[in-house]
Amino acid sequence: MFDSLKERLEGIFSKLRSKGRLTEEDISDALREVRRALLEADVNYKIAKDLVERIKDRCLGQEVLSSIMPAQQVYAVVYEELCNLMGGKRERLNFAPKPPSIFTLVGLQGSGKTTTAVKLALRISDSHKPMVVACDLRRPAAVKQLKVLAEKAGVPFFGPEEAGSNNVLDVAKRALTYADSRLIDVIIFDTAGRLHVDDDLMSELERMHKLLNPQEVLLVVDAMTGQEGVNVAQAFQEKAGITGVILTKLDGDARGGAALAVKAATGVPIKLVGVGEHLEDLEEFDAARMAQRILGMGDMEGLLEKIQKSSDVEEIERVQKSLKDDKFTLEDLLVQLRQIQKLGPLDKVMDMLPLPGKVKSQVSDVDFRRIKHVEAIILSMTPEERKRPEIIKGSRKRRIASGSGTNVQMVNQVLRQYQQMKEIFKRFGKGKGKLRGLKIPKGLF
Template sequence: MAFEGLTERLQKAMEKLRRKPKVTEADLRETMREIRLALLEADVNFTVVKDFVKTVREKAAGAEVLKGLNPAQQIVKIVNDELTKLMGEEAVPLNKAAHIPTVIMMVGLQGAGKTTTAGKLALRLKNEDHARPMFIAADVYRPAAITQLQQVAAQIDVPVFEKGTDVDPVEIVREGMEVAKQNHNDYVIIDTAGRLQIDEQLMDELANIKELVHPDEILLVIDSMTGQNAVNTAQGFDDKLDITGVVLTKLDGDTRGGAAMSIRAVTGKPIKFVGEGEKMSDLDVFHPDRMASRILGMGDMMTLIEKAQKNFDEEQAQETMDKMRENTFDYNDFLAQMDQVTKMGPLENILKMMPGMANNPALKNVNLDPKQFAHIKAIVLSMTPAERENPDLMNPSRRRRLAAGSGRPIVEVNRMIKQFNQMRKMMKQVTNGNMSGMQNLFGGQMPGGKMGQMAMSRMARKMKKDKAKRIKKLRKLRKK
């Protein structure tokens, strides 16, 4: 995942600082040296690194920081604030036209993921704005580009305007805009051609399309795995087209993440979205403050909550909580919860959004192979309805039958049942406000140290408060 190496190095530097009873000028110099090396290794632009380190050092070197209470924590806060500023301070929404349609022009080099990103964006607009987007297929050069766009559009039920590969792209866009106006489409997303590198012919064509439609957004799609080249690409497109924003793709891949931290500083243009997965739903708004927290290993609880709200049915979640509290949570509930969790994305990414879990040793020892979910599901589906409803029925002979029915080793069946029982016990403790179950899970160490403990304690208090509200409501209903 992006930033993994950077997060690990920055966390080590900050941890070393926290362990010192008193922070001296020499300690600060050593910390800033480690931060500079960590950023350069993450492929952040050299000039950006130089300015960043200088700013942090100047703000942290003051006597009120070094001689004040908790100097290490103050320095962490300065680093966090400056990282947020570096990436843009706050999320920037899409520009919208005063009258429909809003025109979004997707530009970028070949292989950056323009067409797929166009599909993800259209789905997001459909789901969030209840919009009626339309695609215009203006890439007439790349083999099967139109077919790919049609396949993406079919997945999300969005119309495509195309005229084949023998018509001038500017003419295709002109006719497509007329159709969009006739059909009252809210958004028009133009999938333009890319090249393996920036060339004059590509830029002239894009400039002509821009001149014709005056788009509300020119979104540059960049593969974050290209590192420093991503910054050069952004500069090239911005000089010619005056882009309005950037979409970073493949941020979940094996990337050092430097592009995300350099583009805003170099071009002055905001990163509006990031792609962190292959599914059509895997496009998220870019929040600089949340990304800074993730880079520093402080988690991203807001994004985690938003993902949960999007994928979890509130009524079903409440019913599950009640079952956990009453210790009646069974394998049917377990299957339903597992399905909902997998919709949120890779489990590894979800866990890393919790404070302190980005490089937590406990997480490194957990097997996060996606195939495990399929194996667990096979074991549960091999159970009889009675066994799923009553987990206590699992005697040795039933376990042997499950192993044979699911095609999994008996050891794996026993391990799954043991983990299910432990989880059931732990969740009962958590829902009743007792956090010892969570502490046991992490070997007596809560995720994120004090920060994690505070977050978990708040969660426990909220659960208790919600429980009290429900009891009060029930009593009122009974009186009536």
């Protein structure tokens, strides 16, 4: 996520830090580079310019120039201003005081509305009873897509077939009655998209919104579209009155423009972000966290949350002990791999860690999709070999390969990975183990 922007900023700040005391010129130069980095990240020119002006005003004051660690101060100011730019505080979804709450998802074709409708339903289904409604009736495939996803997620679905009509307003109206009889308290409407913002689309939305009077009109924007996505958001804001933005595909190589600028350009906050193709991949948007990620500070909170949700802390503690005693075996590796796998795709986990890019790419090279093979290979070893892998020589490698249905190359790879992990875990396992009452599995870092 935002890799090139992150890299640029990292470079700018490490240069600044190497200087010790800063002159006004040092700061101006650095901020000019920050502005260039923002433009390259596809942030609108005026927004980038204003942001840098604000940062500059603050940095050229006493606050920074007379401080003991000026580079750190500049960093802190940039961080704060990035947070503010993205909206500052966390914006939650508004639910109706008296159910049902009505949400419509609007946006261009392909932005992720249909997928996000189900993701959103799934996300709130802990505390609500949501239903999704197919109101993109131009393409039969769109109705089917929503229905299939809803079934997969176990979320109630309502569409033209259930309504006995193929008219958008009929479907919407009947969805309300249907929901009422089933104690559904949140109704999420998937709407039709177009390739461009056009009058036809806006008048359909207007009619729907008149009928439904929604709590939330959520604009779904593809983050990959950058500044263009921001323009689309402005158009929807003017014509359809949106209450929030959901930014999708942040897992891709989006440059950051949309995430940084959409709030400033429209006044509408980003409420949620899509970070993958799976139905669980929808997160609350948090400007502070996003700014931390962009500045390469790592998303520790996000990571801790994930770990708390998915880890078997006892198992990890056991492994940590073996790490500490320098007895990290291949069996321990297997436990670690399984734990890490539970956290989700590794590149996402890595993205959250405040590690240098080089270490991240080393770890990401470990191919966890093949964890089944790794497991088979480790299980084909003798207990002695698992404890002391250095005794595994050529003929044993061949036996292990055939025993696990793999090949010698893969066995070698696992052994290499083991060495790598051992080193990395050792390196990052030295920090403090407790933060906010949660025991951090040290071995993971």
